[in-house]
Amino acid sequence: MKYSSQGLKAHPVGILLVLAFLAFLGGLSSIMLGSVKIPAEEVWSTLFLGARGEHMQILMNIRLPRTIVAALVGVNLALSGAILQAVMKNPLADPHIIGISSGAGLFGILIMLLFPAYSHLVTPVAFLGAMGAAFLIYVLAWKNGIQPIRIILAGVAVSAFLSAFISALMILYSDRVHSALMWMVGGLSARSWPHVAMLWPYTLVAGAAALLAARHINILQLGDDMARGLGLRVEVTRVLLTALAALLAASSVSVVGLLGFVGLIVPHAARLLIGSDYRFLLPASAILGAAVLMYSDTVARIAFSPVELPVGILMAALGAPFFLFLLRRQL
Amino acid sequence: MCLTVEHLSVSIHGNPILRDVSLCFPEGKRISILGPNGAGKSTLLRSLIGIQPLAAGRVLLKGKDIKALSRRELARHIAILPQGAEAPQDTTVEQLVGFGRFPYHSLFGQRDAKKDREVVEWALEIAHVDSLRKREVHSLSGGERQRAFLAMVLAQQPKILLLDEPTTYLDIAHQLEVMNIITEVNQKYGITVIMVLHDMNHALQFSNEVVIVKDHGIFASGTPEDIMTGETIAEVFGVQVDTFVNRNGQIVLSPVRLVGKQERLREGDF
Numbered sequence: 001m002k003y004s005s006q007g008l009k010a011h012p013v014g015i016l017l018v019l020a021f022l023a024f025l026g027g028l029s030s031i032m033l034g035s036v037k038i039p040a041e042e043v044w045s046t047l048f049l050g051a052r053g054e055h056m057q058i059l060m061n062i063r064l065p066r067t068i069v070a071a072l073v074g075v076n077l078a079l080s081g082a083i084l085q086a087v088m089k090n091p092l093a094d095p096h097i098i099g100i101s102s103g104a105g106l107f108g109i110l111i112m113l114l115f116p117a118y119s120h121l122v123t124p125v126a127f128l129g130a131m132g133a134a135f136l137i138y139v140l141a142w143k144n145g146i147q148p149i150r151i152i153l154a155g156v157a158v159s160a161f162l163s164a165f166i167s168a169l170m171i172l173y174s175d176r177v178h179s180a181l182m183w184m185v186g187g188l189s190a191r192s193w194p195h196v197a198m199l200w201p202y203t204l205v206a207g208a209a210a211l212l213a214a215r216h217i218n219i220l221q222l223g224d225d226m227a228r229g230l231g232l233r234v235e236v237t238r239v240l241l242t243a244l245a246a247l248l249a250a251s252s253v254s255v256v257g258l259l260g261f262v263g264l265i266v267p268h269a270a271r272l273l274i275g276s277d278y279r280f281l282l283p284a285s286a287i288l289g290a291a292v293l294m295y296s297d298t299v300a301r302i303a304f305s306p307v308e309l310p311v312g313i314l315m316a317a318l319g320a321p322f323f324l325f326l327l328r329r330q331l
Numbered sequence: 332m333c334l335t336v337e338h339l340s341v342s343i344h345g346n347p348i349l350r351d352v353s354l355c356f357p358e359g360k361r362i363s364i365l366g367p368n369g370a371g372k373s374t375l376l377r378s379l380i381g382i383q384p385l386a387a388g389r390v391l392l393k394g395k396d397i398k399a400l401s402r403r404e405l406a407r408h409i410a411i412l413p414q415g416a417e418a419p420q421d422t423t424v425e426q427l428v429g430f431g432r433f434p435y436h437s438l439f440g441q442r443d444a445k446k447d448r449e450v451v452e453w454a455l456e457i458a459h460v461d462s463l464r465k466r467e468v469h470s471l472s473g474g475e476r477q478r479a480f481l482a483m484v485l486a487q488q489p490k491i492l493l494l495d496e497p498t499t500y501l502d503i504a505h506q507l508e509v510m511n512i513i514t515e516v517n518q519k520y521g522i523t524v525i526m527v528l529h530d531m532n533h534a535l536q537f538s539n540e541v542v543i544v545k546d547h548g549i550f551a552s553g554t555p556e557d558i559m560t561g562e563t564i565a566e567v568f569g570v571q572v573d574t575f576v577n578r579n580g581q582i583v584l585s586p587v588r589l590v591g592k593q594e595r596l597r598e599g600d601f
Contacts, residue, residue: 223416223417226416229406229493230410276420
């Protein structure tokens, strides 16, 4: 992946600290801003001093969990994308490529449209769908190990196949399609503590595993033969990392719907800031992912108040031009 | 002691590449593998470090099947510089050479940072890239780049170094520089060098053993003076060569004309 290194030559740890500060501000504004504005002092006193201010209910049961969900989803999707870009050796690789979105999409919509009475099960079922689709792509791509190009091709085929069923369902049940549409775009509306509980174990365990694998990913970037010569078990590493990326993305997508562009754009932006050394690129992607999603959700929430836009729309609207900017830079 | 190959057979997509090859690569030498395109040279080289799946046979390092060693253990004994090694654009030479220490790291990172630093310094110096250490690999010329990658595999501290066409795409000055480094590594540090070469004269000048691969098997092996005769070259490559002795007293081959299939076709005896 080509980026020239003109620009910052700051120390990576310094860049990480700046990003963390930006993420902190993003979290704060996400908690403070909305149809009801909560002053910073009240946020502080409620969160850290146990005070019971007038907005405590909103703060503790709506804003705070939603902000945490945004942060965790941002971390998981960005890590997943960063891992996949290295594993697939393809700058376009993101969680969609391994079928996460089509799998979660089909299963989530199946519940919403056919079994609306069970809509509380959307998250676990979508998770199963996402992992199922990823596994199917794996099996189809397997031939003496995993080759990136076969995964990408199998991913395109499986995604197209599952999308056909999604479209069919949406047309057959067009009267109920509103909730499904929100899910297809991806949004954080009404996400609360149960979703936080669903997400954080993945962020913690898979995130830690990803950071441990950072040096292995660095070696993988030298090419398969070189990596093998340096003692890396390339096939095993690739399989494990793809599984890790699938878990991270599936946990996110099953909670917020098919939120695109975070997994694609954030790792590229992080690479631009901090370089290709995955020991720094992974934490930078994670922090930037959290920050981007918290800011975007805040904007999506207040920009057209009282109507709330799904954050997925904003991500696509911001992500696509940024992606073009990256493309131009490389030429 | 030898790095020994026993009854090695390799097929790729059902096509036989090597058939029942047995050979000893003596330790401490500089060994060139020569042969026409597609004869199986690179495959043989890749087999020696276990990155080429074998149809049959085995490779023995100090009498032990290399399959019994983990990838990581093997990487501390044998290093390979394959064709087409790449690095992310912003990787500096120093970082790249540092990657050569990977086989010595644990899951959680460096075991001995001081040792790693010393070895990296040593490798940077041997490959004459110490002055380029802060440069990005992608900003280097072809020759500098190749030396940077050479430094990386030297940082593995291998006892055996495998090189796949180390001088391809380099100008003649950079070719000589790379060959000189390889010779120094062998003579000064006793590292066995096994390299696939295309340049006959490099093989003559810089190696003390030559293995000629033809038609999926070993055609000949021995000292370059013994086996790189005009007769052998004509038979293996289908090229007639003249032999000179240059001012250093080295034998030099110069191609004259094709004497292969094309030639025989023209003469009508095919």
